[in-house]
Amino acid sequence: MDLFLQYLITGLTVGSIYALLAVGFVTIYNVTGVLNLAQGEFAMIGALSCVTLVNLGIPILGAIPLAILITAIIGFGVERLAIYPARNATPIILVVITLGVSIFLKGMGLIIWGSSPKSLPPIVESRSIQFFGAVINSQSIWIFILLFVLLILLYWFFDKTFIGSALRASEKNPHAASLMGINTSTMSTIAFTIAAALGAIAGVMIAPLTDATYEMGFFIGIKGFVAMIFGGMHSVPGAVAGGLLLGVIEAFSGGYISTYYTDALAFGFLLLVLFFRPQGLFMRATGERV
Amino acid sequence: MEKVEAILYGSRWKGFLGFIALICLLPFFISSQYIFTLFILIGIYCIVTIGLSLLIGYAGQISIGHAAFFGIGAYVSGVLTAKHDMSPWLAMGIGMIATFLIAYMIGMQVLKLKGHILALATIAINIIVYILLVGLSDITGGASGLIGIPNLSLFGLELGNQLHYYFLVWAFVFLVILFSTNIIRSNVGRVLRSIHDSEIGTETLGVNVTKYKIAIFALSAMYASLAGSLYAHYINFIAPPTFNVSFSILLLVMVMVGGVHSIWGAMIGTAAIMFLNEVIRFVGHTVFNISGEVEIVVYGLIIVVVMIFMPKGLIGVLDIRGKFAIKSAAKKNVASEKGV
Numbered sequence: 351m352d353l354f355l356q357y358l359i360t361g362l363t364v365g366s367i368y369a370l371l372a373v374g375f376v377t378i379y380n381v382t383g384v385l386n387l388a389q390g391e392f393a394m395i396g397a398l399s400c401v402t403l404v405n406l407g408i409p410i411l412g413a414i415p416l417a418i419l420i421t422a423i424i425g426f427g428v429e430r431l432a433i434y435p436a437r438n439a440t441p442i443i444l445v446v447i448t449l450g451v452s453i454f455l456k457g458m459g460l461i462i463w464g465s466s467p468k469s470l471p472p473i474v475e476s477r478s479i480q481f482f483g484a485v486i487n488s489q490s491i492w493i494f495i496l497l498f499v500l501l502i503l504l505y506w507f508f509d510k511t512f513i514g515s516a517l518r519a520s521e522k523n524p525h526a527a528s529l530m531g532i533n534t535s536t537m538s539t540i541a542f543t544i545a546a547a548l549g550a551i552a553g554v555m556i557a558p559l560t561d562a563t564y565e566m567g568f569f570i571g572i573k574g575f576v577a578m579i580f581g582g583m584h585s586v587p588g589a590v591a592g593g594l595l596l597g598v599i600e601a602f603s604g605g606y607i608s609t610y611y612t613d614a615l616a617f618g619f620l621l622l623v624l625f626f627r628p629q630g631l632f633m634r635a636t637g638e639r640v
Numbered sequence: 641m642e643k644v645e646a647i648l649y650g651s652r653w654k655g656f657l658g659f660i661a662l663i664c665l666l667p668f669f670i671s672s673q674y675i676f677t678l679f680i681l682i683g684i685y686c687i688v689t690i691g692l693s694l695l696i697g698y699a700g701q702i703s704i705g706h707a708a709f710f711g712i713g714a715y716v717s718g719v720l721t722a723k724h725d726m727s728p729w730l731a732m733g734i735g736m737i738a739t740f741l742i743a744y745m746i747g748m749q750v751l752k753l754k755g756h757i758l759a760l761a762t763i764a765i766n767i768i769v770y771i772l773l774v775g776l777s778d779i780t781g782g783a784s785g786l787i788g789i790p791n792l793s794l795f796g797l798e799l800g801n802q803l804h805y806y807f808l809v810w811a812f813v814f815l816v817i818l819f820s821t822n823i824i825r826s827n828v829g830r831v832l833r834s835i836h837d838s839e840i841g842t843e844t845l846g847v848n849v850t851k852y853k854i855a856i857f858a859l860s861a862m863y864a865s866l867a868g869s870l871y872a873h874y875i876n877f878i879a880p881p882t883f884n885v886s887f888s889i890l891l892l893v894m895v896m897v898g899g900v901h902s903i904w905g906a907m908i909g910t911a912a913i914m915f916l917n918e919v920i921r922f923v924g925h926t927v928f929n930i931s932g933e934v935e936i937v938v939y940g941l942i943i944v945v946v947m948i949f950m951p952k953g954l955i956g957v958l959d960i961r962g963k964f965a966i967k968s969a970a971k972k973n974v975a976s977e978k979g980v
């Protein structure tokens with residue numbers, strides 16, 4: 351029972367990170383129809399620039415917002431320079447472009463930060479907490495709180511603000527949205543900027559637990575993508591649930607089956623989902639097959 | 641009939657003769673062993689990228705998982721020859737058939753998916769195969785790799801020699817090109833192109849689209865397996881990291897940069913990326929003195945720029961010049977059918 355709870359908490363912690371990335375994926379995919387494979391690199395940039403800022407002597411609570419801001423600006427730049435000029439291209443070309451961006455950002459990360467792993471201090475230094483025999487790292491609690499706050503913020507942003515409504519309108523029907531006076535190309539830029547910021551938050555939060563390297567981006571990004579598919583591509587709550595589910599699957603398969611085959615099992619489960627429920631685990635079937 | 645084909649596609653013998661002449665003449669101009677190695681590797685990778693060109697450019701299905709099939713081919717050859725002393729040629733054939741069957745079964749499920757999701761599913765397959773290659777260490781040798789893979793020999797001729805292997809690899813490339821152009825110029829090729837343009841449209845004409853998609857997926861996987869076997873017998877050592885997703889991405893980039901709608905484009909892309917790779921690595925290490933895979937920065941940049949400004953790839957640029965040259969009336973209306 352203790353172990354069960356321990357695996358559950360570990361899974362939910364990692365799952366929260368996947369959930370943040372998945373929300374970024376969903377935002378970009380729904381507004382622009384582009385699947386941004388460079389999403390994980392935003393996490394890498396967020397984490398590593400935060401490390402640099404902390405090393406410069408800026409306190410961690412100031413360094414985190416700055417790192418998120420830097421990453422958001424990079425996200426803005428990526429959309430303007432790489433995605434916008436090719437917005438009418440076929441999906442295959444757009445996938446390859448985001449792959450190119452991902453490789454480029456990874457290379458820049460290598461040149462700027464080198465190849466050795468860097469560690470980031472946790473937000474608040476404190477002891478781990480005992481909870482029914484399971485040990486909870488204090489960083490995990492911060493991650494849960496942050497995910498919760500962000501979800502409320504995102505809900506408020508998408509449902510209660512004008513820009514949020516405009517973003518949702520360009521998702522539902524870009525043509526009609528543009529007829530209503532919404533600049534859909536601006537919306538695409540906003541979506542990328544938000545997604546980059548979310549990626550950076552994910553990176554900053556995971557870095558104290560796993561250390562940050564220039565290579566961390568691609569794999570963590572793929573996991574976020576998997577979480578998004580579990581959730582059904584179109585819904586933010588679905589993406590969060592998918593992220594948590596993926597984290598829990600990984601933790602349990604690592605704990606009860608084999609740590610070595612964790613990723614194989616997670617991706618095997620992904621394939622099963624794609625084959626049997628391509629509309630996502632939590633969605634009712636729609637007419638459109640993915 | 642011959643005439644119709646020539647009008648539709650143009651003569652292919654000009655391209656073939658140029659290709660053969662280039663391959664035969666190159667060894668006279670290359671003195672360095674290093675560049676020779678590079679040309680052998682380009683030949684091996686070309687076999688994979690030609691298959692990918694059929695899959696992506698003609699059938700319109702993306703794959704970021706062909707390194708897995710390359711790996712399966714290499715490991716079947718490696719394990720059967722190094723551990724069980726089987727004839728390399730037999731092992732190569734077994735590898736190709738096994739890969740074809742595996743890819744056919746995977747394809748039956750995976751090719752129901754489209755676009756981005758298909759890309760992710762193929763990445764997932766690649767990651768699973770990679771993990772199995774490391775994990776099944778009793779058979780594959782695990783993370784430390786598999787050593788002692790013998791050189792090939794043909795009718796008593798030892799093919800460990802660079803020059804001999806060079807000709808062997810490019811002979812295989814030639815056979816693959818011949819086979820692929822035959823497919824492209826047959827009714828199958830026309831069906832594939834029609835699937836590329838509109839799957840639903842093709843289906844309404846009564847064509848079993850799924851069957852063609854799966855067949856071409858399995859064929860391209862079989863090419864990858866052949867290339868993997870040739871790679872294993874050339875390097876004599878294989879280890880799992882070679883067959884990871886990054887190699888799949890590299891292959892995809894080669895095809896896209898060269899020009900996905902033509903198998904010559906796939907080959908140009910392969911050669912261009914390989915040379916670029918070496919040049920950047922050389923400049924990066926000697927001039928700027930940086931270690932590690934810094935070449936990926938330039939890679940990434942080139943991919944983005946090529947995809948934005950010439951989505952048809954390098955061959956697209958050459959093609960525009962070609963079109964000015966052959967502006968004869970017969971070919972004018974069917975220019976879009978060209979590209980073989």
